[in-house]
Amino acid sequence: MSAAMAAHLSVVTAQSPSLSAARQSVIHLYRDFQRGVPEIMRTHQVDMPMSMIRTKIREEFERHRDVKDLAVIDILLFKGRQEYQETMNAWKQETHIMRYFIKDDAPPKPQGFLEKFLAGRD
Amino acid sequence: MFRAIRPAALYRSAALYKTAPAVVARNAMALNFARTYASAGLARSDVEKRVLDILAGFNKVDANKIALKANFNADLGLDSLDTVEVVMAIEEEFSIEIPDKDADEIKSAEQAVEYISKREDAH
Numbered sequence: 583m584s585a586a587m588a589a590h591l592s593v594v595t596a597q598s599p600s601l602s603a604a605r606q607s608v609i610h611l612y613r614d615f616q617r618g619v620p621e622i623m624r625t626h627q628v629d630m631p632m633s634m635i636r637t638k639i640r641e642e643f644e645r646h647r648d649v650k651d652l653a654v655i656d657i658l659l660f661k662g663r664q665e666y667q668e669t670m671n672a673w674k675q676e677t678h679i680m681r682y683f684i685k686d687d688a689p690p691k692p693q694g695f696l697e698k699f700l701a702g703r704d
Numbered sequence: 705m706f707r708a709i710r711p712a713a714l715y716r717s718a719a720l721y722k723t724a725p726a727v728v729a730r731n732a733m734a735l736n737f738a739r740t741y742a743s744a745g746l747a748r749s750d751v752e753k754r755v756l757d758i759l760a761g762f763n764k765v766d767a768n769k770i771a772l773k774a775n776f777n778a779d780l781g782l783d784s785l786d787t788v789e790v791v792m793a794i795e796e797e798f799s800i801e802i803p804d805k806d807a808d809e810i811k812s813a814e815q816a817v818e819y820i821s822k823r824e825d826a827h
Binding site for chain 2: 606608610611612613616617636640643646
């Protein structure tokens with residue numbers, strides 16, 4: 583393997599010519615992620631139902647549903663591709679996958695003054 | 705000795721699949737008669753029924769609106785990401801992989817049926 587050889591699943595970063603083109607690449611990225619779920623679960627030995635992983639992927643895409651700026655979408659696409667490559671190539675490890683689920687397991691944030699004080703937050 | 709226990713074991717493994725009874729029966733047959741060749745294509749009515757069943761299994765879809773001609777987006781109210789999930793469920797059901805280019809074009813159950821009937825490796 584030569585050093586110049588592109589890594590597996592790497593994609594050349596590109597500027598999207600239009601919003602509809604960007605939308606199409608987002609859909610492709612989403613499809614790649616969802617299609618990769620069984621393999622992700624295998625390589626990372628994820629001890630969760632498959633539906634949870636699928637929902638989490640969906641959630642991460644939904645977070646940026648309202649982004650309209652093409653430049654921002656391009657960056658998000660790049661990050662998504664990067665995330666996909668790192669996950670599928672197992673450059674990420676189990677802990678990096680589980681980090682997506684931290685918020686789901688965390689106790690609710692303290693609301694009132696006294697609760698915040700007792701939790702050691704101000 | 706192994707030959708004697710084989711069919712029973714195969715039935716057991718086939719029963720483990722959590723799929724529709726029709727699929728289980730087909731798998732069991734395929735395993736038992738491993739040397740037979742693939743049957744000649746799928747019946748269109750069968751494909752239609754299976755595709756509509758997939759849609760019915762989607763909890764975002766209103767069961768009364770499901771129809772062959774219904775557009776996923778306009779009629780069934782699914783967004784682009786839901787559509788991706790539906791098409792992927794169809795892929796799993798028929799054990800095929802639809803390339804991005806073709807998957808983007810599938811926007812209704814009818815188009816899905818059309819595409820599957822063109823694919824010879826669908827089963």
